Amino acid sequence: MSTRRLLLALAMTLWAGMCPPAPQGAGVIAGDGAEAIRGFLPAVMTGIPARADGAQPLSRPPAGVSDQNPAFSPDGRFLVFTRFENGYNSGPAGVFRLDLSSGKAIRLTPEEDQDHVNLPGSAWNPVRNRIVFASDRSDRGDLWRIAPDGSDLTPVTDHDGPPWYIEPSWSPDGEWIVFEAGNGVPDDRQRGSIWKVRADGTRLTVLTDGPAEGVDDRQPNWSPAGDRILFQRRGPDSDDWDIYTMAPDGTDVRRVTDRSSSDTDASWSPDGRYIVYSSDYGGLPTSSIFVVPAEGGTPARVTFSDAYEDGAPSWSPDGRWIAFESRLGEGGDSPASLWRVPAPAATAFTWPEWAYEARLAGVSFEPDMSDAEIEARLQRAVEDGVSVLVVDAPTGWSYTAWVDDVAFNRVLTLMRDRVFPRAHAKGLKVVWYLAGLELVCEGCAQTGRDPATEHPQWMQIDRSGDPVQFSGVQGIFWLGPDDLDAWLSPESPYRDFYIGRIEEIASAGADGLWMDVAYLLNGIGQFDDLWPSYDPYSQAAFRAAYGYADIPAKDWGDPTWRRFVRWRQISIARFIRDVAAAAQRRVPGLLFFTENWGIDSNFVTQYAQDSLDFITTPFVATAHELEPVDQGDAGMANATLKQWRDYVLMVKFAAAVNKGRPAWVLTYAGGVDDSLREGGVHLAEGANFYEAKGPEMMDDSTGSRPVLFPWLAANARLAYHSSSMAEVAVWYSPRTRDFIDGENAGDSKFDYAAATYLSAYRGLGRDLLKAQIPFDIVTGQWSLAELRRYAWLVLPNAVCMSAGEAALLRDYVAVGGKLAVTGDTGERDAWCRPRPGNALTGVPTHSLHAVSSDLLRTDLANADRGRVLIEPRRGEDERGPFLLLTLVNFDSGRDVMDINVDLRLPGAFSPTSVVWNAPDAAGGDLPFTIGAGRVRLTLPVLHTAAAIILRDAALRPTGSFGYRPGFPPSPRSGAMPLHAQEE
Numbered sequence: 013m014s015t016r017r018l019l020l021a022l023a024m025t026l027w028a029g030m031c032p033p034a035p036q037g038a039g040v041i042a043g044d045g046a047e048a049i050r051g052f053l054p055a056v057m058t059g060i061p062a063r064a065d066g067a068q069p070l071s072r073p074p075a076g077v078s079d080q081n082p083a084f085s086p087d088g089r090f091l092v093f094t095r096f097e098n099g100y101n102s103g104p105a106g107v108f109r110l111d112l113s114s115g116k117a118i119r120l121t122p123e124e125d126q127d128h129v130n131l132p133g134s135a136w137n138p139v140r141n142r143i144v145f146a147s148d149r150s151d152r153g154d155l156w157r158i159a160p161d162g163s164d165l166t167p168v169t170d171h172d173g174p175p176w177y178i179e180p181s182w183s184p185d186g187e188w189i190v191f192e193a194g195n196g197v198p199d200d201r202q203r204g205s206i207w208k209v210r211a212d213g214t215r216l217t218v219l220t221d222g223p224a225e226g227v228d229d230r231q232p233n234w235s236p237a238g239d240r241i242l243f244q245r246r247g248p249d250s251d252d253w254d255i256y257t258m259a260p261d262g263t264d265v266r267r268v269t270d271r272s273s274s275d276t277d278a279s280w281s282p283d284g285r286y287i288v289y290s291s292d293y294g295g296l297p298t299s300s301i302f303v304v305p306a307e308g309g310t311p312a313r314v315t316f317s318d319a320y321e322d323g324a325p326s327w328s329p330d331g332r333w334i335a336f337e338s339r340l341g342e343g344g345d346s347p348a349s350l351w352r353v354p355a356p357a358a359t360a361f362t363w364p365e366w367a368y369e370a371r372l373a374g375v376s377f378e379p380d381m382s383d384a385e386i387e388a389r390l391q392r393a394v395e396d397g398v399s400v401l402v403v404d405a406p407t408g409w410s411y412t413a414w415v416d417d418v419a420f421n422r423v424l425t426l427m428r429d430r431v432f433p434r435a436h437a438k439g440l441k442v443v444w445y446l447a448g449l450e451l452v453c454e455g456c457a458q459t460g461r462d463p464a465t466e467h468p469q470w471m472q473i474d475r476s477g478d479p480v481q482f483s484g485v486q487g488i489f490w491l492g493p494d495d496l497d498a499w500l501s502p503e504s505p506y507r508d509f510y511i512g513r514i515e516e517i518a519s520a521g522a523d524g525l526w527m528d529v530a531y532l533l534n535g536i537g538q539f540d541d542l543w544p545s546y547d548p549y550s551q552a553a554f555r556a557a558y559g560y561a562d563i564p565a566k567d568w569g570d571p572t573w574r575r576f577v578r579w580r581q582i583s584i585a586r587f588i589r590d591v592a593a594a595a596q597r598r599v600p601g602l603l604f605f606t607e608n609w610g611i612d613s614n615f616v617t618q619y620a621q622d623s624l625d626f627i628t629t630p631f632v633a634t635a636h637e638l639e640p641v642d643q644g645d646a647g648m649a650n651a652t653l654k655q656w657r658d659y660v661l662m663v664k665f666a667a668a669v670n671k672g673r674p675a676w677v678l679t680y681a682g683g684v685d686d687s688l689r690e691g692g693v694h695l696a697e698g699a700n701f702y703e704a705k706g707p708e709m710m711d712d713s714t715g716s717r718p719v720l721f722p723w724l725a726a727n728a729r730l731a732y733h734s735s736s737m738a739e740v741a742v743w744y745s746p747r748t749r750d751f752i753d754g755e756n757a758g759d760s761k762f763d764y765a766a767a768t769y770l771s772a773y774r775g776l777g778r779d780l781l782k783a784q785i786p787f788d789i790v791t792g793q794w795s796l797a798e799l800r801r802y803a804w805l806v807l808p809n810a811v812c813m814s815a816g817e818a819a820l821l822r823d824y825v826a827v828g829g830k831l832a833v834t835g836d837t838g839e840r841d842a843w844c845r846p847r848p849g850n851a852l853t854g855v856p857t858h859s860l861h862a863v864s865s866d867l868l869r870t871d872l873a874n875a876d877r878g879r880v881l882i883e884p885r886r887g888e889d890e891r892g893p894f895l896l897l898t899l900v901n902f903d904s905g906r907d908v909m910d911i912n913v914d915l916r917l918p919g920a921f922s923p924t925s926v927v928w929n930a931p932d933a934a935g936g937d938l939p940f941t942i943g944a945g946r947v948r949l950t951l952p953v954l955h956t957a958a959a960i961i962l963r964d965a966a967l968r969p970t971g972s973f974g975y976r977p978g979f980p981p982s983p984r985s986g987a988m989p990l991h992a993q994e995e
Contacts, residue, residue, distance in 0.1 A: 063351075065316035070335065071110060071117065071350040078102070078347035081130050082110075082335040083326045085160065086138030087797035089113065091326075091335055091350065092120070092160075094129045094145075099347050100339060103127040107145050109160060110350065120162040124149065128156070131179045132324040132336075133233035133279030136160070138795050139186035140211070140816030141823055144168070146178040146191070155180045155191060155209070159823065160796075168213050175205070181233045183260070184628060186816035187211055187842070190232040190241050190260075195223055204230040206243050208260070211815065219262035231277060234260075236284045236628050239586050240306070242268070244276050244289075255289055257306065261556040268308045274299070277324045280306070282331050283630045285593055286359045288314070290323040290336075301325050301336055303356055305597070312356050322351075331360045331630065358600060361631040366441050367524070367603055367674040369728040371397060371721045372702035374445070376404035377431050379422040386430055394438050397721030401435060402526055402702070403427070404445045407517070409490065409528075411451035411463055411498060414513060428520040436521075443524035443605065444517065449506075449531055449587075453496040457483040463498040470506035472499040472532060472544035475566065480544050485537035499533045502587035503549040511594045518595040524603030525595055526635060530588055531609075532580050532620040534755075545580050545620075554579050568754045571843050577617060577750055585625035592632045605635040605676060612665040612744065612789075613761040614753040614770060623669045624746055627793045633673040635702075636666040640680035641762055645705060647682035647714075648690060649904075653879060654778065655762050656902040660693055660881060661777040661789075662761065665744065667699040668789040674732075675699040685956065687716035688931050689900055691724060692957025695731050696883035696898035723931035727959045730896045734887025737895075737918065738786035739803040739865050742777060745769065745810035746791065751844035752811055772809035772835055776860070780806075782878035785865050792817035799824050804863050809835030814842035818851035825855050832858045869914040879903045880911065880954065886918055892969045893921055897960040899951065908954045916946050923947055923962040930958040 070091065071079045078096040085092070091110040095117075096102050107121045107128045120143070121128040130145040137144070142157045142164070149156075153176030155168040168189060169177055175193035182189055190208040203222040206229050209215060219241070222229045232243040240257045255268040255278045269275040271293060278289035287306055290299045293313075298321045301314040314334060315322045325336040334355050339348040373396065375389050393401055405423045406413035413419045427444065435442045449472070453463050464471050464479040471479035480499040485491045500506040517525065532544050545554070546563060554563055557579055564572045592604035608623045610616035616623075623634040640647045641655050648659065667675040677699045681687035687703055694701040701724060705714050753767040764770040780787045787806075790799060792814065799805065805824060810833070818838065825831060831852070838851035868884055870877060881900040888894070897915070901908050917923075922942060929935035932955050940949040940962075951958060 063317050063320070065353065067315055067317070067338070067351045067353040069349060069351050070112070071115075073347060073349055076347060078339070079108075079350045080337040080348050081132045081135075081324045082337065082350050083130060083132050083135035083143075084328050084335065085109075085136050085797075086141075086329060086795040088329045089797060090160070092130055092136050092143050093337075093350060095119075096347075100345050102345075105129055107143065107158065118162070120158055120160070121145070121147070121165070122149075129178065131181055131231065131233070132277060132326040134181045134184070134236075137182035137184075137186045137816065139184070139792055139814070139820070140182070141796050141820050142186075142816075144180040144182055144189055146176075146180060153177050153194070155189060157211075159819075164819075168211065169209060169216075170213070177207075179231050182211075183234045184236055184238045186814065188234075188260070190219070190234055192230045192232060192243075193218075203228050206230075206232045206241070206258075206262070208241075217262075219258065219260075220265075229256075233279045235280050235306075236282055237586065237589055238582070239589075240284075242278050242280065242287060244278060255287060255304070259556065261559075263556060266307075268306065269304060269311070270308075275302075279326050281327050281355075281359055282329050282628070283361055284589070285361075285596070285631065288325040288327055288334055290325060298341075299323055301334060301353065303334075303359055306593075307597075312358070314356060315353055321348075323348075327355065328352075331355060361596075361601075363603070363633070363673055366399065367633075368700075368732040369725075370400040370441070370674065370676065370700050371724055371728075372400050372402060372676060372678075372700060373398040373717070374402045374404065374702070374704060376408075377426060378405065379426045381426075383430065386434060390431075390435050390438055390440065393440060396717035397725065398440065398717070399725075400441045400443060400523075402443050402445050403431060403435075403522075407447060408445045409447050409450075409452045411453040411456075411496075414447065414451055414510075415463075415466070420513065420516075424516065424520055427522070432521040441523040443526050443603065444520070444522040445526045446514075446517065446528065448528045448607075449500045449502060450528065450533075451498050451500065452491065453498060454492065455494045456496040457494040461496075463496060467500075467506070469547075469549075470500045470504050470509075471547065472501045473547040473550075474542040474544045475546055475563075477546065480533050480542060482536065482539055485539070488537050491537075497536065499531070499544070501545070501547045501550055502530065502532075502583055503545075503553050504547055505549075507587060507590070511591055514591055514595050515598045518598040518602055522602070524605060525592075526605045527588065527591065527607060529607045529609045529619075529637070530584050530621055532584065534618040543618075545576070545583070550583065553583065557582070568751070571845055574751050574843050577620075578747075580620035581616075581622045581625060584621045588621075588626070588632060589629055592629075596631055603633070604631060605633050607637055607678075608634045609637045609639075611636050611638060611662045611761060612749075612770075612773075613764065614749050614755070614757050614767060615761065616746075617750045617753065618755055618757070622746060623666075624791060624793065627669060627671055627791075630673065633670055633676070634666070635676040635678060636662075638662055638666070638677055638679045639760060640682070641760075643760055645680075645682060647680045647705070648686040649682035651686070651902075653902055656689075657778040657781045657878075658762055658774055659690075660697070660781060661774060663693050663697045663699050664777075664787075665789050667697045676702055678702040678704060680704050681714045681716065683714050684716040684719060685904055687714050688720055688956035689902065689904075691716070691720045691931070692898060692900035693881065695724060695727055695957070695959065696881060696900060698731050698734070698736075698885070719931050723929065723957075723959075726929060727896070727898075727961075729889060730887065730894060730959075730961060731885065731898070733889050734885040734894070734896055736786065736788050737867060737884040737886050738788045739801075739867055740780065740785055740787040740863060741790045741799070741802040741805050742773070742780070742787055743805050743807040743810055744773065744789050744791050745807070745812060747812040747814070747842055747844065748810050749773075750812075752809075769809055769811070776806060776808040776834070779860075780863075781881065782874070784868060784870060784872070784877045784880070784882060785863070786868055786883060792820060794820075796820060796823050796827070800827050800829060802829065803865070804830050804832060806832045806860065806863055807834070807837045810837045811835065812840045812842060812844040813838045813851045815851070817842075821852060822855055830858055830862075831855065832860050832863045834860055867916050871912040872908075876908065880908055882913065884915055886921075888969060890969055891963065892967045893964060895921070895923070895962040897962070898957070899954050899960070900957045901954045909952070911951045911954060912948065913951065913960075914946055914948045917942075921964050921967065924965040926960060926962050928958055928960045930955070932956055933958065 126149040179192040205222040206220040273293040302311040304311040337348040756766040885896045926938040
């Protein structure tokens with residue numbers, strides 16, 4: 013056997029007898045004479061036997077050729093797979109890409125007498141937009157990566173002889189690759205190990221040592237959250253494989269399956285809650301695809317055809333499909349092809365319509381309330397037009413209500429038996445507001461009760477070694493002078509206690525849970541510069557994550573300190589995901605919101621909860637809190653134009669990071685007037701409006717609801733069944749925020765004069781708003797398919813840039829996008845260390861003043877243009893495609909009259925009706941003209957906010973309406989310059 017064939021033997025003899033082969037497939041490879049897949053629904057193919065389990069073929073390789081190991085692209089439009097030219101597991105082999113809409117397959121790796129093999133699961137990384145695979149093209153088994161178009165073929169590792177590096181999988185952040193190291197002996201004595209390596213080929217680390225432990229470990233896949241790695245293991249002299257998971261440092265190994273079956277080829281669901289794998293569970297004559305909860309349990313069978321060997325499954329990013337390989341016959345050598353099957357309905361997390369269209373209000377209840385008091389509070393919400401109540405109780409803050417069983421059960425009984433049934437009877441949905449890592453021991457400074465003494469192991473510990481617990485906190489409205497304010501560590505035993513309580517709470521009948529902001533507290537009142545996470549549990553977790561002996565002293569120039577800052581965010585995100593997953597295991601479909609106070613500011617850096625960490629977590633949505641300008645009870649009543657623009661930018665960010673999930677934004681108003689303007693901003697950006705009268709979250713009546721809520725209800729379905737028409741996007745850089753701005757922040761999110769990055773980012777956003785250029789917020793977590801709809805990406809001083817982000821931006825420019833950069837964009841790496849050369853060297857870039865868009869025009873003077881927000885959206889509902897224009901007047905001193913709007917129309921859309929409505933005006937039909945692909949109309953008056961709806965009666969619904977536009981994006985073009993006069 014040649015050296016290069018040894019790689020194939022190591023990688024694929026495993027699959028030949030132990031992995032379920034994949035059913036022959038739907039869709040079609042271009043050039044083989046079969047029909048192409050249309051609209052992701054493959055045509056029936058001649059010559060392929062029908063399957064009764066509903067599996068659909070995706071490929072039909074030429075005779076004798078075997079298609080295997082499917083892995084989805086980050087946007088779900090493509091599959092990467094391995095094609096073996098001489099039959100099942102018989103090379104030479106190449107890595108291919110299959111277009112699921114056309115059925116066309118193209119080769120990515122060179123056509124040569126070598127073996128290039130990818131692993132199902134996370135082979136295609138969304139951050140780097142690169143595919144990782146194993147290859148023997150250098151006569152040894154090494155890891156390589158390649159761009160999805162076949163360019164940038166780059167070795168990751170370069171070593172001599174065994175062990176052979178095979179079966180690679182990306183970490184979700186694109187920084188690591190986990191893989192199998194085979195020991196280069198015949199398969200009956202094979203003992204694989206699991207290793208990992210940095211994406212640049214450094215930091216080679218052994219996670220499991222199969223030969224030393226007498227076990228065989230193979231096929232690792234990294235979880236979507238980055239907190240677990242799954243793999244398969246068999247014991248000595250056994251063919252019984254089981255699925256295991258472990259922490260990314262190789263510790264905390266947990267068994268997932270433990271049955272007399274061969275469980276192999278495992279990968280994760282996109283939300284990390286389930287594992288899909290191949291098995292002969294139950295004594296099947298051939299292997300089928302199964303799904304099991306990530307923590308273990310009874311597996312659910314997904315494919316049902318005993319004539320086929322089904323294996324190598326991968327889950328689609330939207331959670332709807334499982335792709336796999338299949339071949340006819342029990343243990344035979346027939347070639348495989350690619351198929352797909354719908355994922356089990358129970359594994360998909362679907363956000364319900366009521367959550368997208370929620371009109372929110374807060375209300376609190378106490379166990380000693382009478383039924384009449386409860387009834388009155390619920391009835392008032394109904395009369396105000398509320399559809400969803402965020403309900404508070406002592407479990408929203410009280411240490412005793414969480415820790416003492418009697419107090420906890422009183423609240424549980426109150427909600428389960430008296431509040432929730434009454435709310436549901438009135439047609440209200442209820443989301444239970446719950447404390448997270450902060451518990452207030454009311455009056456305990458007087459009574460002598462001390463949480464830090466009762467549960468010392470639970471406490472956050474600051475960098476001076478003290479527990480994070482205070483009394484006499486100044487200027488904090490929710491704390492009394494004798495209260496003890498206790499902060500708990502997410503890595504400590506408090507985690508298990510809290511999750512246990514959450515499991516009881518989940519069963520009480522709420523429609524969703526809202527976790528108060530989960531912080532690692534940096535400052536409160538007169539106490540600041542705390543930087544907790546120095547408790548022994550957090551220190552151990554940090555050491556395990558990065559290998560450092562200790563948490564370093566605070567030094568923003570020290571890369572180790574920066575890793576600690578980032579690790580704190582990862583720790584909080586893991587805690588929130590675990591809590592949400594526990595609640596949803598108890599009650600499938602229960603909604604979960606995590607509150608975030610920092611939004612886009614560098615308070616995120618200091619307090620350690622970054623909403624961007626939930627972009628790939630479909631079962632958790634972020635509820636953002638946007639405080640009033642005055643930090644008190646005046647809301648936005650006295651806001652300047654600059655503050656209004658900052659407000660818009662923060663709502664844009666809040667909506668962007670929820671990415672397909674409901675975007676709930678809690679804000680504060682001082683009166684009806686500013687409430688209506690705030691509601692208009694939320695509608696314009698596709699975010700739900702939740703008003704409180706500052707600063708107390710539950711004291712939430714300004715009198716605006718009878719005016720505002722009917723208007724929001726009339727337009728909600730349009731706002732939330734649509735997406736922005738913007739052709740410009742602002743690139744937000746979280747690591748630049750973390751490592752350049754660090755702790756340079758003002759007293760509120762509106763005060764960032766001392767910051768470097770945030771000043772540039774917010775300043776650019778204000779300039780775009782003043783120029784009335786529609787724009788969106790994006791980050792390096794967006795895929796190339798998502799970014800390429802924009803004509804411009806604008807990067808304001810995005811200094812710290814990972815290699816994956818740089819590769820994504822290069823790919824964006826390669827497909828015709830344009831970059832406008834300011835400041836020191838790209839000068840440093842992901843950890844903000846100086847680069848030898850700029851990350852974007854050789855990439856054409858432009859100045860800010862080159863950015864333009866002719867999507868939207870008005871006849872407003874520059875000064876007036878900066879006072880009026882206009883956001884165009886497009887979408888589709890049951891009546892067909894529509895356009896929605898939302899306008900907001902930030903100037904409370906005067907109305908804006910006769911606003912002439914000129915909008916470029918998308919695709920074939922040509923409006924036949926245009927109507928408008930407003931919370932404080934009657935509205936009605938609007939006259940309009942159409943010419944040269946544009947529509948022109950005049951809004952007669954804008955007091956606070958207004959919505960304009962355009963419909964085309966000639967365009968019928970496609971049936972695909974939901975939360976994406978129902979017709980093609982606008983073509984790229986541009987005219988309106990970015991620079992506008994300062995008012």
